[in-house]
Amino acid sequence: MTGLVLIEPTELYNILNQRTVYPCLSDTNFLLLLDARKKLEYDESHVICAKRAPCSEDEIFSVPYDAELExxxxxxxxxxxxxxxxxxxxxVKCASTMAGNGSKNPVKILRGGYEDFSAMYPFLRTQKIIYLPQELDVLNTYPCEILPSILYIGTKDQACSKTVHKDLKIQAHLNMSHSTDAFFTGEDKSTYLQIPIEDNCEADFSSHIPRILDFIANNRKTLRTMLVWSDRGISRSAAACIAYLMTYYKWPLKDAWRHIKTCKFTVRLNRGLVRQLSDYEEKLHENRMTNVDDPNY
Structure with a gap:
C-alpha cells in the first residue's frame, strides 16, 4: 500500500535505542509511536514511549492533536x-490515516504487533503514559541489535550495565578498547576477547581480523549472545561487526556498512579503519567494490 511499509521488531528495537549525547527519543521530532489497540489493552501494557492512537467507537482513526506528522x-x-x-x-487503518495526513516519510507498521515485540523485548513494555523531557534526557538505552538475539553493538557504559546483561542475556564480550571489562575476563578465552586498539587512523586493525572472526563465529556456534563494544560504540566496535558481516554473508563493504548504519545511525568509523576494511574487501572478493572516497563512508 502506498505510503506504508512493514518493519520487523528488531527495527523498532533499534529505533528506540538510538542515541548521540542524549537518547534520540528526547528529540520530539524523532519518533511518533502509536498504539492502535483498544484502550484497555493499551492501559494494561504498551511499548515504551507509545501513545494511544485516537479512535472513534466505529474504528475511525484521527491524527493526535500534537503529532506534527510533517x-x-x-x-x-x-x-x-x-x-x-x-x-x-x-x-493498517491507523497508519493509512497518518500517511494521508502529512507524514513526510512512509508510515511504518510493526510486523507481529505488540504480541511479537513484547515477547522478544519484554523489558521495553510499560504502563507509563507521560514522559517529561528531563526523563527522556536520562533514559537508559540498550545496545543496538546487529543480528537478532546474536550480536549487539554498544558503548562502555552499556557493557558495564547489569540491566543490559540481564535483559539481553549477554554471554560473551568482544572489547575493542583499552577499557577494563566489568563482567568478563581474559581467563575464559571462549567468552572474552579484548582487542585494545586506539581509535585513530594509525591503529592496526587488519592483523586482528582473524581473531575477531573466530571469536564471533565460535560464540555463534554455541548460541551465545555477544556484545561488541568500544568506548562510544561507533568506530572500532562497528569495524569489527562490519568485518564479520562481510565474511559471513560474503557482502561487499558497502552492504555491510549499510546494514550497520541501519541498525545504529550514529556509526562513524575513522578513516584508517575504513581503508583497512577496503583492503579486506579486496582480499575477500579480489576486487574493490566500494568507493571509500565517497563522503558517506
Whole structure:
C-alpha cells in the first residue's frame, strides 16, 4: 500500500535505542509511536514511549492533536499482531490515516504487533503514559541489535550495565578498547576477547581480523549472545561487526556498512579503519567494490 511499509521488531528495537549525547527519543521530532489497540489493552501494557492512537467507537482513526506528522523522522504504528499490509486491521487503518495526513516519510507498521515485540523485548513494555523531557534526557538505552538475539553493538557504559546483561542475556564480550571489562575476563578465552586498539587512523586493525572472526563465529556456534563494544560504540566496535558481516554473508563493504548504519545511525568509523576494511574487501572478493572516497563512508 502506498505510503506504508512493514518493519520487523528488531527495527523498532533499534529505533528506540538510538542515541548521540542524549537518547534520540528526547528529540520530539524523532519518533511518533502509536498504539492502535483498544484502550484497555493499551492501559494494561504498551511499548515504551507509545501513545494511544485516537479512535472513534466505529474504528475511525484521527491524527493526535500534537503529532506534527510533517516533522517526524519516524512514524510507527502497531496493533496486536498485524502480519501483512493486506490486512484491514487497526494498525493498517491507523497508519493509512497518518500517511494521508502529512507524514513526510512512509508510515511504518510493526510486523507481529505488540504480541511479537513484547515477547522478544519484554523489558521495553510499560504502563507509563507521560514522559517529561528531563526523563527522556536520562533514559537508559540498550545496545543496538546487529543480528537478532546474536550480536549487539554498544558503548562502555552499556557493557558495564547489569540491566543490559540481564535483559539481553549477554554471554560473551568482544572489547575493542583499552577499557577494563566489568563482567568478563581474559581467563575464559571462549567468552572474552579484548582487542585494545586506539581509535585513530594509525591503529592496526587488519592483523586482528582473524581473531575477531573466530571469536564471533565460535560464540555463534554455541548460541551465545555477544556484545561488541568500544568506548562510544561507533568506530572500532562497528569495524569489527562490519568485518564479520562481510565474511559471513560474503557482502561487499558497502552492504555491510549499510546494514550497520541501519541498525545504529550514529556509526562513524575513522578513516584508517575504513581503508583497512577496503583492503579486506579486496582480499575477500579480489576486487574493490566500494568507493571509500565517497563522503558517506
Amino acid at each position: 516533522c517526524k523522522t519516524h512514524v510507527i504504528v502497531y496493533d496486536s499482531n498485524c502480519r501483512t499490509l493486506r490486512e484491514k486491521g487497526r494498525a
